[in-house]
Amino acid sequence: MTQTLASSVADRLRAIVGHDQVITHPDRLVAYESDGLTAYRVVPRAVVLPETTEQVSQVLRIMHDEGIAVVPRGAGTGLSGGALPTPDGVIVGTARMSRILSIDEQNRLARVQPGVVNARLTEATAPYGLYYAPDPASQSTCTLGGNVAENSGGPHCLKYGVTSRYVTGLTVVMADGEVVRLGGAGLEAAHGLDLVGLFVGSEGCFGIATEIEVRLLPKVESIRTLLGIFHTMEAAGHAVTDIIGSGLMPAAVEIVDNATIVAVEASVFSAGYPIDAGAALVVEFDGTEAGLDDDADRAEQCCLSAGATKVIRATSDEERIALWKGRKKAFGAMGRIAPDLLVQDATVPRTRLPEVLARITEIGHEYDLKIANVFHAGDGNLHPNILFDRQNKEELERVEKASREIMTLCVSVGGTITGEHGVGVDKRAYMPLVYNDVEMEMLRSVRRVFDPDGRLNPGKVVQ
């Protein structure tokens, strides 16, 4: 049961951030009851929307003094319940901290507030011939603060790496309101431990990042995108192994399975994928124009050798967008099949993909659940999507059992329970599949280094 925030505390918060930036009305709080993982819902006591580091510091100091839990929240697009409120907690949202503070063209750096939307940074740096590489599927809405909290990836992290590769420095407000600067470009030689790297991916449990310094890359000159159509998932998997094994370095390698293709083609997002295909493989190369056709030719040959029935190559930006459509709109299309979708996330060694996918299909049959697969095949990052109706409690139980079996399977082949969505509340119960008691206790101890009282995002990652 959600507790009411004392009016005296709310008034103190309003004095810091402004009257309208502290939300306590139950009707408005409902909008914050979950993040992208809608299976879990808790109405927060209040939502506070600061605009500056100093305001965040003052807000957290009050929360600390009052012993109130704080749940940091970016755009709320996370898929593991990392921004799920607690009944006794207050959400500190970064939506108003949306300024790009500086773009340093010469040193290829940008400094931003955490509420800056991922894609907006790339738009803002485009005039300088630069861009920000990590591109989560939600990049048009997710924020950089959320990306830092989750160490987000995206289709192109196969070649370019995930968020932690690009964050060079952080300003962080700790649980007690102390403002701490970690790292910073130019300070790499300083004597110390990599606390920036440790903070990235800490899911809001170590502090709230209020300024983020990121490295930018030069915009790529050209892109080549191919779509391979296969009778079976196994054949598509072999094509991926051949492409990577041949020494090619694609920017992205993505697979959608038949269930996903059928869902997409039946929706308004129809991309023209054949509905009888067992799998569709999107391969993308980027870089200097001169070498791209060679790379694309070699990848096409890998697809054909692995049994592709057709390989289509985009010849324009419009065609490229069309080839990607079936992959990028997959999640949206699934809403047509079932009212709820559990987007799972796990990583396995790439060579184990065919057997793992076959077993996931069996798990779906065993639990009488529809599971559609969309995944970053190049780095073995699976997204088995379980379709269900959360009003059906019995079905929800089967979803939970199937999820656990899938996670157990992925860990048993040398993989892990999350590749890019984070642990949040969704994967917390699976952490013992990966870590033993000693390692779990170490995670808790490290959390206490940053937040001794455990008031920042309680109940997430580890308890």
Add this chain to the structure above:
Amino acid sequence: MNLARSLRASLPGVSTREWDQSDHDGLWLGGTPEVLISPVSAQEASQILTWAGQEGLGVLPLGSGRHLGPVGRGRFVALETSLLSGVDEYEPADLTITSGAGTSFSTVDSTLRDNGQWAPFDSPGVTERSIGGFVSEASHSPLWAGYGSLRNHVLGATLVAGDGRVLRLGGKVVKNVAGYDLLRPVVGGQGRLGILTSVCLRAFPLPAHERVLVLKRARVMDLIEPALLAGTAPVLPVSIVLVGQLAALSGSSALVLRLHGAESTVDADQSALEKHLGMSLDPLAANEVDSCLVEVRDRGGLEPRCVEVSVLPSCLSKVVAAAEEVGAAKAVIDSYAGRLRMGSTDMSVDAVADLRGAAENLGGALRVVRWDSASRPQDTLCRNAEVQLAQRLESIFDPGGVLWPARQ
């Protein structure tokens, strides 16, 4: 009972030897370990650390023994990882390789090269280093520009914490966000959090073609502008470095750029770079490449005294000017990263202190990589709050301060 006997009584079967300084030529500890211990497993390393804690001894982790500075006072033993060697697991199609911490980098790299892959790191003396020491040090590698830093490519490790707890960190997949990333402070942590016993690295396909382009000038200072310009080109070389008086180039100072890719790509990249710079670049002949790259890689890094400086690339010319005041030293500059490394036999503490001051005034930092004397210059310290967080983290991993020698 002497220490070796006490150890044998507590842990029969553990391999121990008397410390022999002549086996560790060039390693200056500032003290003598009472015994050299060589565990054969993570479990044995755990027992040794637990025993050391009970005996009130410090433990000095040794890889290849190339990059340790002087240690502190008191009684300590050395723990070397040479018996934790060998490639444990390698699946070429997964581009991952797991090896014991005592395995030499060259063993790992040659295993990869046999399968058309490699580990793209070019820090000084890398081939002779142990994987554990290499990861613990995380020395800067100019190939960072094209491949990312080592921190991004250590996928997993087994670490024995200071109190003997054995921790499996990360895994063997390239994307992994299950729990806090405890690997990050371990990589480059110089053994302050524990002793690595195995490491899983990400491998990369060998480039189809490599071209090394050089631009020669009389002085390094004359090359800074084109080097910085190269860093803003639409084509990013995999490394951009400046070196003075390269023997491989008949004593010229040079900007050295490396391009990787299919031959047609490399051709196009060279043209794009030359157009961007407004000048032509000379490709090195195939028989010149290896000697030049090894000289660049090791430049200054194997000298008895070596320091590294980091600044924003836009501040490079000022810090290079300050470095020239230090006196004769072998230097290499990664202009894309804003990193300068310099080494010599006789850099003075005062000169390094001046250089550190100059770097700090520019918002940068200086770190002493090697120093063969007790009077050692200071590193740039992190901000107070960062130091406190790091100390709290160290106390979690090593509550008894057993790994004290590496903390100096």
